[in-house]
Amino acid sequence: MIPIHTGILILGSEVLSGAVCEKNAPFLLGKFQDLGMPVRTQIVAGDSREEILEALSFLCRTCDLVVMTGGLGPTFDDLTRSCLAEFSGFPLRFRAREFERVKGRYAGRRKFLPALRAEMCFPEGAMVFANDWGMAPGFGVRCSGKWIVALPGVPEEARAIFERKVIPFLKKVFRISALPGLLTVKVLGLTELEILAKLGKDFPPRNPLISCGIYPGGGEVHLRMRIHGENRQGILREVNRWKKFFKTRLKTFLADFSDRPFEELLICRLKGARKTLAACESVTGGWISKRLTDIPGASGAFRGSLVTYTDFAKRSAAGVDRETLLRHGAVSGPVAARMAESARVKFSSDWGLGITGLAGPSSAGSGHPVGTVFIAVAGRRKTEVKKFCFKGVREKVRLRASQEALRMVWEALGHGKNQGVSCG
Amino acid sequence: MIPIHTGILILGSEVLSGAVCEKNAPFLLGKFQDLGMPVRTQIVAGDSREEILEALSFLCRTCDLVVMTGGLGPTFDDLTRSCLAEFSGFPLRFRAREFERVKGRYAGRRKFLPALRAEMCFPEGAMVFANDWGMAPGFGVRCSGKWIVALPGVPEEARAIFERKVIPFLKKVFRISALPGLLTVKVLGLTELEILAKLGKDFPPRNPLISCGIYPGGGEVHLRMRIHGENRQGILREVNRWKKFFKTRLKTFLADFSDRPFEELLICRLKGARKTLAACESVTGGWISKRLTDIPGASGAFRGSLVTYTDFAKRSAAGVDRETLLRHGAVSGPVAARMAESARVKFSSDWGLGITGLAGPSSAGSGHPVGTVFIAVAGRRKTEVKKFCFKGVREKVRLRASQEALRMVWEALGHGKNQGVSCG
Numbered sequence: 001m002i003p004i005h006t007g008i009l010i011l012g013s014e015v016l017s018g019a020v021c022e023k024n025a026p027f028l029l030g031k032f033q034d035l036g037m038p039v040r041t042q043i044v045a046g047d048s049r050e051e052i053l054e055a056l057s058f059l060c061r062t063c064d065l066v067v068m069t070g071g072l073g074p075t076f077d078d079l080t081r082s083c084l085a086e087f088s089g090f091p092l093r094f095r096a097r098e099f100e101r102v103k104g105r106y107a108g109r110r111k112f113l114p115a116l117r118a119e120m121c122f123p124e125g126a127m128v129f130a131n132d133w134g135m136a137p138g139f140g141v142r143c144s145g146k147w148i149v150a151l152p153g154v155p156e157e158a159r160a161i162f163e164r165k166v167i168p169f170l171k172k173v174f175r176i177s178a179l180p181g182l183l184t185v186k187v188l189g190l191t192e193l194e195i196l197a198k199l200g201k202d203f204p205p206r207n208p209l210i211s212c213g214i215y216p217g218g219g220e221v222h223l224r225m226r227i228h229g230e231n232r233q234g235i236l237r238e239v240n241r242w243k244k245f246f247k248t249r250l251k252t253f254l255a256d257f258s259d260r261p262f263e264e265l266l267i268c269r270l271k272g273a274r275k276t277l278a279a280c281e282s283v284t285g286g287w288i289s290k291r292l293t294d295i296p297g298a299s300g301a302f303r304g305s306l307v308t309y310t311d312f313a314k315r316s317a318a319g320v321d322r323e324t325l326l327r328h329g330a331v332s333g334p335v336a337a338r339m340a341e342s343a344r345v346k347f348s349s350d351w352g353l354g355i356t357g358l359a360g361p362s363s364a365g366s367g368h369p370v371g372t373v374f375i376a377v378a379g380r381r382k383t384e385v386k387k388f389c390f391k392g393v394r395e396k397v398r399l400r401a402s403q404e405a406l407r408m409v410w411e412a413l414g415h416g417k418n419q420g421v422s423c424g
Numbered sequence: 425m426i427p428i429h430t431g432i433l434i435l436g437s438e439v440l441s442g443a444v445c446e447k448n449a450p451f452l453l454g455k456f457q458d459l460g461m462p463v464r465t466q467i468v469a470g471d472s473r474e475e476i477l478e479a480l481s482f483l484c485r486t487c488d489l490v491v492m493t494g495g496l497g498p499t500f501d502d503l504t505r506s507c508l509a510e511f512s513g514f515p516l517r518f519r520a521r522e523f524e525r526v527k528g529r530y531a532g533r534r535k536f537l538p539a540l541r542a543e544m545c546f547p548e549g550a551m552v553f554a555n556d557w558g559m560a561p562g563f564g565v566r567c568s569g570k571w572i573v574a575l576p577g578v579p580e581e582a583r584a585i586f587e588r589k590v591i592p593f594l595k596k597v598f599r600i601s602a603l604p605g606l607l608t609v610k611v612l613g614l615t616e617l618e619i620l621a622k623l624g625k626d627f628p629p630r631n632p633l634i635s636c637g638i639y640p641g642g643g644e645v646h647l648r649m650r651i652h653g654e655n656r657q658g659i660l661r662e663v664n665r666w667k668k669f670f671k672t673r674l675k676t677f678l679a680d681f682s683d684r685p686f687e688e689l690l691i692c693r694l695k696g697a698r699k700t701l702a703a704c705e706s707v708t709g710g711w712i713s714k715r716l717t718d719i720p721g722a723s724g725a726f727r728g729s730l731v732t733y734t735d736f737a738k739r740s741a742a743g744v745d746r747e748t749l750l751r752h753g754a755v756s757g758p759v760a761a762r763m764a765e766s767a768r769v770k771f772s773s774d775w776g777l778g779i780t781g782l783a784g785p786s787s788a789g790s791g792h793p794v795g796t797v798f799i800a801v802a803g804r805r806k807t808e809v810k811k812f813c814f815k816g817v818r819e820k821v822r823l824r825a826s827q828e829a830l831r832m833v834w835e836a837l838g839h840g841k842n843q844g845v846s847c848g
Binding site for chain 1: 438439440441442443444445449450452453454455456457462463464465466467468469470475478479482486637639648702703705708709710711712713714716717718720722723726727728729730731732733734736737740741770771772783784785786818819822
């Protein structure tokens with residue numbers, strides 16, 4: 001397959017002013033990667049005719065396809081339609097059929113009709129991508145051998161139109177017979193270098209049809225493989241071969257072949273084992289509970305948590321005794337252990353987590369450096385305590401602490417066979 | 425002042441592959457807005473000589489200044505130095521003085537020295553911006569009347585160098601005598617339209633030296649004003665005049681003249697009033713506690729929280745009686761009130777928060793639609809309960825619920841005079 005170069009053009013002065021966080025580019029970048037159509041250049045340009053035309057000619061010089069978002073509304077600063085008419089040389093034409101198709105949706109709201117009418121004008125011969133999720137449709141224009149696709153700026157509409165209408169269109173015009181196979185490998189408990197050591201010489205593969213990336217972050221490592229091929233069967237066979245490879249080499253460190261968040265895997269795993277979890281958090285201040293309850297249906301495995309952010313709360317709510325606190329200090333293994341045990345008892349859960357530490361910025365005379373965290377997992381038979389020294393700012397320390405705590409539960413559950421998580 | 429057009433060039437194939445979230449562009453966009461140097465175009469280009477040179481010539485055609493990030497490391501795909509040498513026509517020269525200045529930092533780590541040496545080569549005549557936070561320094565080259573500034577890709581390093589070294593440099597070379605005055609107005613409890621109604625005809629001002637933006641999000645609205653002028657005194661006078669205007673018109677809805685997160689304002693306010701808070705969370709699952717403990721020193725005002733994610737936990741940990749649960753259901757005003765009172769008692773705090781609701785996706789036969797949330801604030805004398813119906817997906821419902829809960833505490837504390845929060 002000849003690589004198809006893609007360009008992305010994001011319109012919007014409000015993006016350039018730094019006032020809003022742009023969401024269409026990250027989405028499109030990922031999608032084109034999955035389609036095997038690497039993005040060569042991405043431009044953000046202001047809402048002016050001159051800047052839009054400049055950016056379009058720059059992108060069309062080097063790319064086979066340009067996808068742009070924004071500027072499809074009905075107001076004076078929505079210039080995409082007229083700019084594309086000028087750029088392609090095809091004048092704007094009102095499409096009565098498209099108008100009739102959606103007019104009914106605005107029955108009783110007559111004041112919308114002039115705007116709707118303006119949004120149903122497209123360069124002559126354009127391919128229209130109906131917008132079932134909002135007002136302005138997207139469209140594609142062919143222009144000196146290149147395709148330019150325009151999408152609305154509203155992220156939900158841009159995504160829906162791209163996935164349902166544009167992808168099938170691109171597969172047809174660019175004759176993409178088989179989409180590349182995607183393999184995501186989520187690894188827990190190993191660093192990037194340790195993973196590479198375990199995978200050995202066979203990884204990364206020297207096969208030019210396979211591209212790989214390794215992305216560490218937040219205590220997890222993701223490996224991503226894109227496998228190209230002539231047909232679906234061949235690609236699937238190759239994907240399965242690699243799955244087997246990763247299972248054999250990474251053993252219990254392989255968490256999942258998916259992008260599902262770790263919290264979801266853990267909740268599934270707990271449910272599968274019919275076990276429940278509760279926590280008592282100090283340094284993470286509720287973040288662990290928040291992460292677990294991000295997952296719908298978490299209550300089937302996560303019972304609740306005590307956030308004991310002061311010594312007083314550790315005593316009164318978690319029942320840590322005064323002597324332990326005085327002798328060892330709030331940031332200590334024995335206090336973490338009591339917290340874990342107390343969570344387990346208070347919520348009658350199978351497992352209890354206890355986390356205490358110092359996230360900084362100041363270490364407040366505790367005798368420990370900022371980043372010191374004690375994590376305990378209490379089970380029916382024993383309580384395991386680990387000490388960590390995390391580096392970085394407050395937020396990073398808290399995030400790493402929550403991640404390691406969840407990972408300790410994962411390990412406690414795993415009994416050395418955390419492969420093949422089957423759930424949902 | 426003649427507007428100075430700025431271009432931003434972000435290098436990195438990993439950004440284009442959609443694998444990492446780009447952080448330098450949003451930072452630079454905001455900074456240039458504050459400097460009164462609007463960004464005209466932003467480009468993301470891959471790590472190839474051809475693409476970098478193409479993007480540079482495109483940007484230099486239309487901009488007076490180009491700031492680029494990334495590609496300053498010592499490996500084969502770090503091409504910024506050599507591309508800028510080629511583009512400007514100034515050959516790379518090793519700068520012994522810069523090398524000697526930082527060599528000491530790598531004493532005992534000899535293997536770093538060749539990389540360090542490579543990173544101390546700059547186009548002849550370049551202005552070097554020392555990197556006190558990492559390895560590769562930034563630099564600026566003047567090239568046919570335009571300035572090109574290169575910064576490392578690591579966000580922390582790029583930010584620090586830009587703020588401490590590049591801004592003073594730009595102020596000098598572009599003769600920026602007075603930076604525009606910035607006024608951020610944080611408003612709580614009013615919608616965008618309600619704010620505009622209260623501000624009346626005087627807002628937005630018709631003065632061409634003042635630019636304004638209004639940005640709603642997450643239950644808060646931010647107004648941002650940029651006030652240009654000839655000198656510092658005049659700008660300051662104007663800023664103060666507008667502060668007075670907003671105070672008079674927005675009264676108790678004006679939360680702060682700053683970008684400080686709401687959680688921080690609330691903690692400050694609680695500390696100022698020598699009051700403490702505790703919570704009992706169900707639907708928000710710990711998010712409120714997490715948000716409050718994001719703020720260093722939160723323990724001075726926030727005592728802790730109970731996360732009672734199951735009915736069992738509501739009974740056993742929060743002491744909600746079986747009868748109330750059975751008669752009203754877990755998602756109800758009386759249960760929220762009991763939770764708030766229980767938090768207040770358990771943690772001996774002045775105020776207690778109770779939150780129960782349905783975040784979805786399924787409503788699980790509770791008789792309420794997804795998005796129903798009851799929030800209670802318990803004080804010494806009374807407990808106030810409010811019912812909300814939030815729209816949107818699970819995450820949005822949970823975020824809005826946590827925001828409204830914190831805002832209820834804010835209101836309970838405010839007694840109609842929440843102006844002039846003075847703290848830190």
